[in-house]
Amino acid sequence: MVQQTxxxxxxxxxxxxxxxxxxxxxxxxxxxxxxxxxxxPLEVEQWLVDMTNLLNVAHVPKDDQVEVIIIQLTDVARTWxxxxxxxxRNQSLGRSSLRAFMSDFSQKLxxxxxxxxxxxxxxxxxx
Numbered sequence: 672m673v674q675q676t677x678x679x680x681x682x683x684x685x686x687x688x689x690x691x692x693x694x695x696x697x698x699x700x701x702x703x704x705x706x707x708x709x710x711x712p713l714e715v716e717q718w719l720v721d722m723t724n725l726l727n728v729a730h731v732p733k734d735d736q737v738e739v740i741i742i743q744l745t746d747v748a749r750t751w752x753x754x755x756x757x758x759x760r761n762q763s764l765g766r767s768s769l770r771a772f773m774s775d776f777s778q779k780l781x782x783x784x785x786x787x788x789x790x791x792x793x794x795x796x797x798x
Contacts, residue, residue, distance in 0.1 A: 708747035
């Protein structure tokens, strides 16, 4: 009986497990940086890549990623988000994909020319 119980326990331990879905607390434990806004394209891109990596490490579900990442916005970036969110034409913005958010975000901060020519989404950095 003990041997059978031990075997069952070993089989459970060896079975592949799905990663536990993360949440805002898991993300914040990773100490993500805030973002106030900048006109330097590489700083914007690096912040977006860092946030994507942290969201993935924290196992934040795709449906929650935009809501989690906007908490890290401050100053000009936060003002942009609030104006964008309150615009009646953007009712689904809070539920948008991370890719759509980041594309919109980089267009606003970097301008159409930079974001369309050098989008991290188009280069496969953001899935």
